[in-house]
Amino acid sequence: MKLVEALATISKGASSGGELLRVALVCGFTPLHLQTFLHAELQSRFPNHRIEIVTGTYGDVAGSLSSLVADGLEAVAVPLEWEDLDRRLGTRHLGGWGPGNLSSIHEQTRMRLSQLMILFERISKSIPVILSLPTLPLPPLFFTGAQRSGAWETALENEIFSFAAALTQHQRIRLIGAQRLQYLSPLSQRLDVKSEWTAGFPYSLLHASTVAGSMAQLIENPLPKKGLISDLDNTFWSGIIGEAGASEISWDLDHHSQGNGLYQQLLKTLAEEGVLVGVASKNDPSVIDEVLKRNDLIFDLNKAYPLDVSWGSKSAAVSRILETWNINADSVVFVDDDPLELAEVQAAHPTMTCLRFPRQHPQEIFELIVELRDLFGRDKISEEDQLRLESIRASANFVGTGDAEGFSEVLLEQAEPELTLTLKKDAEDARAFELLNKTNQFNLNGRRFTEAGWQNYLGEKDTFLLTAAYQDRFGPLGKIAVLAGRMNGEGLIVESWVMSCRAFSRRIEHQCLKSLFAAFNCETITFDYERTQRNGPVTSFLSGLMEETDTSRPRLSRQRFTEVCPRLFHRVREIKE
Amino acid sequence: MSEISVKLGECFAAVFPQLPSEEIPNATPTVVEGWDSIATITLVSVIEEQFGIQIDPEDIEHFVSYQAVLDYLTAKQVNQD
Numbered sequence: 125m126k127l128v129e130a131l132a133t134i135s136k137g138a139s140s141g142g143e144l145l146r147v148a149l150v151c152g153f154t155p156l157h158l159q160t161f162l163h164a165e166l167q168s169r170f171p172n173h174r175i176e177i178v179t180g181t182y183g184d185v186a187g188s189l190s191s192l193v194a195d196g197l198e199a200v201a202v203p204l205e206w207e208d209l210d211r212r213l214g215t216r217h218l219g220g221w222g223p224g225n226l227s228s229i230h231e232q233t234r235m236r237l238s239q240l241m242i243l244f245e246r247i248s249k250s251i252p253v254i255l256s257l258p259t260l261p262l263p264p265l266f267f268t269g270a271q272r273s274g275a276w277e278t279a280l281e282n283e284i285f286s287f288a289a290a291l292t293q294h295q296r297i298r299l300i301g302a303q304r305l306q307y308l309s310p311l312s313q314r315l316d317v318k319s320e321w322t323a324g325f326p327y328s329l330l331h332a333s334t335v336a337g338s339m340a341q342l343i344e345n346p347l348p349k350k351g352l353i354s355d356l357d358n359t360f361w362s363g364i365i366g367e368a369g370a371s372e373i374s375w376d377l378d379h380h381s382q383g384n385g386l387y388q389q390l391l392k393t394l395a396e397e398g399v400l401v402g403v404a405s406k407n408d409p410s411v412i413d414e415v416l417k418r419n420d421l422i423f424d425l426n427k428a429y430p431l432d433v434s435w436g437s438k439s440a441a442v443s444r445i446l447e448t449w450n451i452n453a454d455s456v457v458f459v460d461d462d463p464l465e466l467a468e469v470q471a472a473h474p475t476m477t478c479l480r481f482p483r484q485h486p487q488e489i490f491e492l493i494v495e496l497r498d499l500f501g502r503d504k505i506s507e508e509d510q511l512r513l514e515s516i517r518a519s520a521n522f523v524g525t526g527d528a529e530g531f532s533e534v535l536l537e538q539a540e541p542e543l544t545l546t547l548k549k550d551a552e553d554a555r556a557f558e559l560l561n562k563t564n565q566f567n568l569n570g571r572r573f574t575e576a577g578w579q580n581y582l583g584e585k586d587t588f589l590l591t592a593a594y595q596d597r598f599g600p601l602g603k604i605a606v607l608a609g610r611m612n613g614e615g616l617i618v619e620s621w622v623m624s625c626r627a628f629s630r631r632i633e634h635q636c637l638k639s640l641f642a643a644f645n646c647e648t649i650t651f652d653y654e655r656t657q658r659n660g661p662v663t664s665f666l667s668g669l670m671e672e673t674d675t676s677r678p679r680l681s682r683q684r685f686t687e688v689c690p691r692l693f694h695r696v697r698e699i700k701e
Numbered sequence: 702m703s704e705i706s707v708k709l710g711e712c713f714a715a716v717f718p719q720l721p722s723e724e725i726p727n728a729t730p731t732v733v734e735g736w737d738s739i740a741t742i743t744l745v746s747v748i749e750e751q752f753g754i755q756i757d758p759e760d761i762e763h764f765v766s767y768q769a770v771l772d773y774l775t776a777k778q779v780n781q782d
Contacts, residue, residue, distance in 0.1 A: 128712070128715045128747050131747070135718035318755075321758075322761070
C-alpha cells in the first residue's frame with residue numbers, strides 16, 4: 125500500500141461510522157507512517173468499524189506497556205526494535221559502541237527481554253499482543269564486521285530466538301513471521317536513515333507498509349479455510365491416468381514431477397491437521413481404483429473424502445462434495461490444472477478460492493504450495509480438527525437410515541450418545557470462540573465477536589456460557605455447540621447459540637435447552653433471534669418449538685418445551701463452574 | 702495548471718482531507734487546521750512517494766505554504782531537466 129492510498133483509506137473510513145475498534149501501537153520510535161499504514165490496513169479489513177490507534181510514549185516501550193489499560197482495546201501491536209532493548213543498538217544515540225561495551229549490551233538486552241516477557245504475558249491475559257521482533261539490521265558495532273557473524277552478534281540473536289520461542293507458547297501472543305517479512309520487505313530496504321535522524325521514524329515506507337499489513341492480518345486473525353478439493357490428472361500426479369495407466373503416472377524427481385509429490389505432501393499434512401480434502405476428477409472410477417492400490421502415494425487417496433470421480437461437470441462434483449461436507453463454498457479451495465475447469469467451478473461457486481496448479485513451472489508450483497499453506501494456517505490444531513473428517517464419514521454412512529426429521533429413534537438410541545455440558549465462563553476456550561465466529565447454519569443471529577469483545581461479554585456478571593461436547597459409539601464429535609446469554613428479571617435470555625452442522629439431527633439442541641431450564645430453574649427462555657441468509661436450520665428448529673413464530677424475540681416456556689420436546693437419549697455429564 | 706501543481710494538489714488533499722480543493726493554493730500552517738510538524742513530515746513523505754524524489758532535510762523548513770512547496774518542486778524539476 126502506498127502512503128497516499130493509506131491516507132485516502134483512512135479519510136474514507138472516517139466518515140463511515142460504525143462500531144469503534146481501538147488498537148494500541150506501542151513502539152520506541154515515532155509511530156508516524158506505521159500508525160497511518162496500520163490504521164489504513166485495519167480500516168480495509170474492518171470496513172464497518174471506526175478505527176482508532178492509540179500510541180505510547182516515545183523511547184519507552186516497557187513504560188508504555190506497563191501503563192497500558194487493556195479495557196476497550198482490541199489488541200496491542202508492538203514493533204520491537206534493537207534500540208528498544210539497548211539504545212546503543214540504534215544510531216540516534218552516540219558514544220556507546222566499542223569492544224568494551226559488547227558484554228554490557230548483551231546483558232542489558234537479556235534483562236530488557238525478561239522485563240518485556242513479563243509485560244507481554246500480563247497483557248496477553250486480556251487482549252492479543254501482536255509482535256514483530258527486531259526487523260532492522262544491527263548497527264555496525266561488532267569488531268568482526270558484518271561479513272562474518274561474531275560471538276556477540278550471534279549471542280544477541282540467540283536471545284531473540286529464545287524470547288520468540290517462549291512467546292509462541294502463549295495463545296494470545298502472535299509473532300509476525302520473520303521469513304515472510306523478509307520476503308516482502310528485504311532487509312536492505314527497511315532502514316530509512318534520513319527519516320530516522322530527522323523524524324525519529326526508522327522505517328522506509330515499504331517496510332512500514334509491510335509491517336503494518338502483517339500486524340493488521342494478525343489482529344484480524346482470519347479463520348482458515350476448511351476444505352480443499354483437488355483435481356487428480358496433472359495436479360495430484362503428473363500424467364493422465366486414463367491414457368497412460370496407473371503405473372505410468374508420477375510424482376517424483378526422477379520423472380520431473382517433484383511438484384506433484386510436494387503437493388501430495390502438503391495435502392497429507394493438511395489432512396492430518398484436520399483440513400477436509402476431497403477429490404473432483406473427470407475419469408473412469410475403475411481407473412482410479414487401480415491407483416488406489418498403489419502403496420507409494422505420498423497422500424493416501426483413501427484418506428480423501430469424498431472421491432467424486434465421474435465424467436460430469438466439475439462444478440457439479442464440487443457441489444456434491446460441499447453438500448457432503450456441509451460447509452460453504454467460501455471456506456473451500458479448489459485446485460485444478462485446467463483453466464477452463466477452474467473457470468467453470470468459479471462461475472458456479474463465486475465465493476470459492478479457485479487456484480491453478482501450474483504444471484511444468486516448478487517455481488510457481490512452490491509458490492502455490494506456500495499460498496495454500498497460508499490459506500489453511502491456524503493458531504493450533506484442536507481435538508475437533510482431528511475428528512472432523514471421521515465424523516463426516518460416520519454421518520454419511522447413516523444417510524438413508526434416518527426419517528424425515530433426521531436419524532430414526534432406534535438409531536439415536538442405539539448410538540449410545542453422550543453429551544458433556546459445561547456451564548463455565550472460560551474465556552480461554554478457543555474452540556467456543558471459534559465456533560461462535562465460524563458457524564453459519566445453526567446460528568441464532570449471526571452475531572460475531574472480536575476476542576476483546578468476547579472477553580468483555582464473559583466478564584459481565586449476569587452472563588453465562590454453556591458448551592456441549594458430543595460422542596456416541598461411532599466416535600467423538602468434540603465440542604460442537606455454544607450457548608451464551610444472561611439472566612434477568614424476565615428469565616433466561618439466549619443471546620448467542622451456534623452448533624456445528626456435524627451435530628445436526630441428534631437432538632442435542634433439545635438437550636441443551638432442557639439443561640438450561642434445569643440449571644437456571646427458569647420458567648422461560650427468550651431467544652435473541654435474527655434471520656440471516658444462512659441460518660435456516662435454527663429458524664426451523666425454533667419454529668418447531670414455538671406456538672407463535674412471527675415474533676422477533678421468540679420466548680419458550682418450560683411447559684411448552686416439555687410438551688414438544690421429543691424423546692432424548694443422551695447420557696448427560698454436567699460440569700459447572 | 703501545470704502537471705506539478707495538479708499532483709501537488711493531490712498530495713495536499715491526501716494529507717489534509719478536510720481542506721476544500723479551492724483552498725489548497727492558499728494553504729499555510731496558520732490557516733489549515735492540523736498542519737503541524739507531523740503533518741509536514743507526512744506531506745514530505747507523500748510528495749517524495751508521488752514525485753519519486755528525495756527531499757533534503759534542510760529544505761523541509763521552507764515548506765511553509767502550498768506555494769512554497771510548489772516553487773520548490775518547480776525549481777527542482779528545472780534543475781533535474
